[in-house]
Amino acid sequence: MKILSAAQIRLADQYTIAHEPISSLALMERAATQCTQWLTARLRPHTPVWVFAGTGNNGGDGLAIARQLHGQGYATAVFVLGAAKYSADCAANLTQYEALGLSINYLHHISDFPPIPPNVLVVDALFGSGLNRPCDGLAAALIEHLNASRANIVAIDLPSGLFCEDNSQNIDENIIAAGHTLSLHLPKLALLLPDYQHKIGQMHVLPIGLNEDFIKNQHTDYQFITLADCAAMYRPRQQFGHKGTYGHALVVAGSRGKMGAAVLATRASLRAGAGLVSVLTAECGYTILQTTAPEAMTLLNEGENYLQGKIPELTAYQAIGVGCGIGTETETAMFLGEILGNYQRPMVIDADALNVLATRPDWHGLIPAQSILTPHPKEFSRWAGRWDNDTHKLQLLNDLSKKLQCHIVLKGAYTAIAHPNGQVTFNSTGNAGMATGGSGDTLTGILTALLAQGYTPETASILGVWLHGFAGDCAAAHYGQEALIASDLAEFLGEGFKALGKEKQQNSLL
Ligand SMILES: NC(=O)C1=CN([C@@H]2O[C@H](COP(=O)(O)OP(=O)(O)OC[C@H]3O[C@@H](n4cnc5c(N)ncnc54)[C@H](O)[C@@H]3O)[C@@H](O)[C@H]2O)[C@@H](O)CC1
Numbered sequence: 001m002k003i004l005s006a007a008q009i010r011l012a013d014q015y016t017i018a019h020e021p022i023s024s025l026a027l028m029e030r031a032a033t034q035c036t037q038w039l040t041a042r043l044r045p046h047t048p049v050w051v052f053a054g055t056g057n058n059g060g061d062g063l064a065i066a067r068q069l070h071g072q073g074y075a076t077a078v079f080v081l082g083a084a085k086y087s088a089d090c091a092a093n094l095t096q097y098e099a100l101g102l103s104i105n106y107l108h109h110i111s112d113f114p115p116i117p118p119n120v121l122v123v124d125a126l127f128g129s130g131l132n133r134p135c136d137g138l139a140a141a142l143i144e145h146l147n148a149s150r151a152n153i154v155a156i157d158l159p160s161g162l163f164c165e166d167n168s169q170n171i172d173e174n175i176i177a178a179g180h181t182l183s184l185h186l187p188k189l190a191l192l193l194p195d196y197q198h199k200i201g202q203m204h205v206l207p208i209g210l211n212e213d214f215i216k217n218q219h220t221d222y223q224f225i226t227l228a229d230c231a232a233m234y235r236p237r238q239q240f241g242h243k244g245t246y247g248h249a250l251v252v253a254g255s256r257g258k259m260g261a262a263v264l265a266t267r268a269s270l271r272a273g274a275g276l277v278s279v280l281t282a283e284c285g286y287t288i289l290q291t292t293a294p295e296a297m298t299l300l301n302e303g304e305n306y307l308q309g310k311i312p313e314l315t316a317y318q319a320i321g322v323g324c325g326i327g328t329e330t331e332t333a334m335f336l337g338e339i340l341g342n343y344q345r346p347m348v349i350d351a352d353a354l355n356v357l358a359t360r361p362d363w364h365g366l367i368p369a370q371s372i373l374t375p376h377p378k379e380f381s382r383w384a385g386r387w388d389n390d391t392h393k394l395q396l397l398n399d400l401s402k403k404l405q406c407h408i409v410l411k412g413a414y415t416a417i418a419h420p421n422g423q424v425t426f427n428s429t430g431n432a433g434m435a436t437g438g439s440g441d442t443l444t445g446i447l448t449a450l451l452a453q454g455y456t457p458e459t460a461s462i463l464g465v466w467l468h469g470f471a472g473d474c475a476a477a478h479y480g481q482e483a484l485i486a487s488d489l490a491e492f493l494g495e496g497f498k499a500l501g502k503e504k505q506q507n508s509l510l
Pocket residue numbers: 009010012013027028031054055056057058059060061085087126127128129130131132133134135136139156157158184208210
């Protein structure tokens with residue numbers, strides 16, 4: 001799914017109206033209907049709904065929602081900020097609302113602001129994608145007034161005051177703090193970035209039927225990865241496939257006290273479909289690995305407690321995943337350098353391998369092009385330094401990806417994957433239950449297995465991150481987010497592959 005800019009969304013809106021049998025007012029009605037349905041599926045019957053509307057089309061959406069909710073028996077109140085120039089569709093909806101004999105409260109001055117009881121649901125329809133400057137004056141005061149209330153707030157399209165893309169010049173106080181944001185048709189870039197998550201709450205994308213052909217032809221550097229996108233990339237197993245068909249993955253992981261990282265990565269590699277999995281670890285891990293992952297072969301290293309010494313022959317392996325729990329001892333760093341110097345295929349580089357490399361820029365040239373690097377934000381900062389805001393961070397992410405010609409997976413909610421061609425893919429799966437030690441090791445195992453199976457590094461990075469999050473969502477549904485532990489993730493990977501297979505079959509012609 002594409003992530004479009006505010007300008008592109010406006011064009012998509014215009015194109016849909018010009019090329020489909022729908023007027024702009026009817027399109028607004030359709031958007032409002034989606035929002036109303038979302039609300040009524042969750043609202044208690046007696047909850048009063050107070051809509052705060054601007055005078056643009058975001059306000060028009062709000063007025064249409066108020067009318068629809070009133071029609072379904074909800075107690076609604078409407079407050080309109082200022083009475084400057086109304087957009088045509090906003091004015092039409094205002095008239096329709098008043099035609100029902102309902103009154104509108106106009107807010108011209110701070111003294112017009114109503115006290116907000118905590119039991120009302122506030123619908124924020126002040127500004128959407130048409131915001132053209134940071135909020136100030138009466139708008140900022142109203143936003144502050146609404147944020148100070150204890151009422152739940154649902155934002156239509158965007159929390160008012162938040163720009164679609166770049167919020168580097170914005171300030172916290174001028175943005176509505178919503179519990180939920182209903183993004184119309186497509187997600188917006190700012191909704192996927194961490195800086196203003198406390199303003200966005202949970203994001204929900206509601207389809208409103210914008211013209212898909214137009215959207216397909218729009219260029220954007222940002223994608224939001226969905227089940228349908230991943231199903232198109234997924235290659236089901238062949239009937240006559242054998243273990244050689246699906247590649248030999250080598251997991252280089254573990255040290256004394258961190259052998260669990262090797263176990264997690266290895267088990268995830270096995271569950272992610274590699275034909276063969278070997279694990280190269282310190283001697284102290286031999287029995288542990290053979291017991292917890294009997295399907296994998298364990299290669300002995302010279303080091304008793306951590307990796308060191310001569311590296312084995314690496315050409316047999318279609319992919320290597322290196323770094324989980326290996327530590328950063330000098331001998332281990334030298335061992336990593338040997339691996340980098342003797343392996344030319346794209347590999348997966350995580351955790352301590354990233355930490356070692358962050359301190360050795362002279363080795364960066366050894367990283368095979370198209371490799372997948374999987375830093376969490378702390379690890380990324382060791383490479384890129386500090387960033388001022390999300391926009392700056394995205395720039396640093398793109399710069400590093402281009403410089404190394406590698407795919408950089410910046411982990412977190414809506415994990416962002418920067419590709420060397422300048423594209424950034426945001427993940428749609430995963431949950432806060434995955435914020436638990438070892439989740440990242442599981443991801444490394446998955447990515448290594450997908451590379452071993454012959455997926456291109458770009459596809460492996462996207463599919464692997466999506467599968468990892470999907471497994472996390474299944475595990476959270478089963479255990480609850482708090483009880484989720486990293487080893488659960490591999491156990492639920494099969495659900496992800498099954499979902500991909502099902503989706504692929506539904507889209508096939510047979
Ligand atoms: N596909 C689409 O594009 C659709 C868009 N719709 C709605 O239309 C919205 C966009 O509507 P508009 O382009 O009319 O824009 P908005 O309604 O977001 O806001 C524009 C209005 O607010 C004023 N304004 C902007 N920034 C301000 C500020 N800081 N302080 C005070 N006033 C400010 C502008 O002068 C203009 O009057 C979307 O967010 C969505 O809610 C829906 O109606 C349906 C379809």
